[in-house]
Every structure is written in C-alpha cells, then in structure tokens.
Amino acid sequence: MTKNDNLLAEAGVKFFGQMSASATHEIKNTLSIINESSGLLHDLSMMAQKGHPLSLERIKDISQRMTRQVKKTDLVLQKLNRFSHSVDLAKEIVDIEKTVTFVLDLVSRLVEMQGAIVKVKPALSPMLVSTNLFYLENMIWRAIENACFVQEGEKKVMISFGTDPKAPSIWFLMDTTKDDIMDDLFGSEKDHALLAYLDVSIKKNKENNSFGLLLPKRI
C-alpha cells in the first residue's frame, strides 16, 4: 500500500466512525425518551393502584410520544443503513445534489452541535458523475466541516451547484468577515489523499469567501 492509500483508508475509517457515533448518539437520545415514557406509564399505574384517577388522555399522549420516538429512531437507522451501503460499489453513477442532501441529513446532528446553519440551494438540473460514493460523501462532509470550522461565532454555509453539467461542481459559500480563511481549508494530508483519489480539485474564491469542489465528469 502506498502512503496515499493508507491516508485514504484512515480518512474513510474516521468518517465511518464519526457517522456511526453520531447516529448511535441520536438513537440513545430517542431510546432514553422511550425509556422514560415507559417509566412514566409505570409510575401512573402504581399511582392508579393507590387510588389516584388515571387520565386516558394522559395515556394517549404518552403512547403518541413513544410512537413519535420510535419513528425518529427508524429514520436514523434508515439513514445509517443507506450510509453503510455506500461502500458496496467501487464506482457508480451518482447524483451530486442527492448525495449532498443525504450527507447533510446524515451530519445534521454534528452540524447542530457546532452551532452552524447549512443550507442547500437546489441545482438547476441533475448532475451525474461516476465516482466512489463513500469517498464522495466523505469529501462533502470534509467540505462542510472545513466551511464551518474556519468561521467564528455564528456559522453559516450555503451550498450550491455549478450550472455546467459538463463540469460538475459543488460550491460552499461562507458567511464570514474573517480574512485569510482560505489558507486553512483542506490542509491535511488525508484531505489531499481524498482529493487525489476522487480526482477533485478545489477552487478558492477569496473575494466572496467561497470554495468549490470541481468534480471530474467521467460517465
């Protein structure tokens, strides 16, 4: 294995670990609410045994709460399952906008923890590339992380897409007044390995604090 192969593998394992940890935290939170709801039902039944009136509305409310949390857990598991299948194929035809939207959904908790707001401007037309889906997702997450990390205070990122289907690109516009943030972007060896593997180049626009991931067409 070359040094770049090792770096790429390290980046991939780190990414998979981060996503799994985040999803399992979300599940722990929903389980916790289900657990407390079940405990509350137990408390109410114990009180009813002692002669306190039992409100059917209250029971209905707790049951609905539990159903809501089960659905929430199911959504987390669905996205974790979809993400796990990203490694199935070495190369596949990928819709860039759909991939960005999925990654954003996957990392929503991590973004929220950073106190950041990330929005996506819909693409004018579908843009397809032939690439490794898992590493593309990794690259998009690194771009979001980079865009949030260089900002201070309220972190805002707007993601948009290039308009030329022959030259697909994803753009990250940062809402910041901080100077020289571009130098800090994608500085790690792992990022370089990811960019090289996906054949992606970065274009930095210092004038408006944005950067773009320029993807190869290759379909």
Add this chain to the structure above:
Amino acid sequence: MSEKVLLVDDEIEFLEIMSERMTARGMEVTTAQSADQALAIIAKKSFDAIVMDFQMPGMDGMEALKTIKNKRPELQIILLTGYATVEKTVEAMKVGATDFLEKPADIEALSNKIKNAKTEKMLIVEKQTEEKIKDILQRYGG
C-alpha cells in the same frame, strides 16, 4: 425538604417526562434547554443539584461544567450522556462533576445520586460558612 434540581437537556420531550417523574418523587424541578439558559437560571436561583446532558448544541456540557464550577463551586453537577468515554469521564470528574449517568438513565439511581449531591452540597456550604465565621472572628479579634 425536597431536592431542588435544575434539569438541562436540549431534548424538550426528555425534559417534560423527566421533570414529571422527578416531581412525582418529591423533587422541585426547573428545566433549561441549553447551557446558556441554565447559566442564566443559576445566576438567579439556588439548586441542590444540576442534572445536565453532556452533549448539547452551542455550549457543551464540559464547557458549561467548567463555567458553573468556576462561578459556584458548591453546586453539584450530575452529567447525563449517551456514551461516556473514559477520557471524557475522567476529564469531567477532574473539572468537578459530582457524578456520571449513562442514558437511558434509571430514575431511582438518578434520585439517589441527587440525594447524595444534596448532602454533599450541604457539607460544602457548612464548611464555607464555618470558614467565613473563622475569618470574621480572626479579623475582629474574637
């Protein structure tokens, strides 16, 4: 006397159910949805224990723990967490967390920890008062 507890978690549904269950066990519960909100409440009100989620958007549990302990060292903080790593647990205990509990938490275990925290807080306050009295007596030649 009932234990005065501040419950801090960004999940509103968790706050609602937990506070109902804790209130049923005789505790006086105040809730906050963020560390910033908790800090504002602590500035105005006194508590026997603070039960706080470790991972919250904005200021996280560790940062909040440091800030609270810095301002009010007598306050007892029990951290709730989805997954506690050994490193984080050790760091939190070093900073001054009273205890750790993993989610989903057992309400009886939490209640016991809150009772212990109240006793611990009373001992600290007693000690602080004794020291203040000693200091006054020394200053005024008592």
